[in-house]
Amino acid sequence: MRNLGKATAQMLAEVDILTEEDLRNIGAVEAFARLKFRFGSNVTLVALYALHGALIDRDWRDITPEEKTQLKAAYGTRA
Numbered sequence: 001m002r003n004l005g006k007a008t009a010q011m012l013a014e015v016d017i018l019t020e021e022d023l024r025n026i027g028a029v030e031a032f033a034r035l036k037f038r039f040g041s042n043v044t045l046v047a048l049y050a051l052h053g054a055l056i057d058r059d060w061r062d063i064t065p066e067e068k069t070q071l072k073a074a075y076g077t078r079a
Contacts, residue, residue: 003050003060011035011043028052029074048075 001020004012015034017023023031028051035043046060048071053060063071 001054002057003054008047008050011039014038023051024055028055029071029078032075033078045072048072 001023012018012023012031012035015031015038017026017031017034026034028048031051032043032048035047045068049060049063049068052067052071053063
């Protein structure tokens with residue numbers, strides 16, 4: 001998937017996200033939350049944008065400021 005290289009794929013596998021379908025079912029915010037829980041400060045907001053971009057087939061650098069705000073809010077309000 002776009003934005004997701006070998007290192008990210010390995011990290012996702014460590015949190016039981018093994019396929020594109022897994023990522024689509026879980027969503028970018030939950031996937032990011034799992035990565036943050038497992039890898040801590042080694043995972044930045046760029047990962048959240050990259051995961052979202054992968055799901056919508058857009059480069060993470062093209063994620064709009066509004067989308068970034070919504071993603072951060074969704075992560076912040078995650079129960």
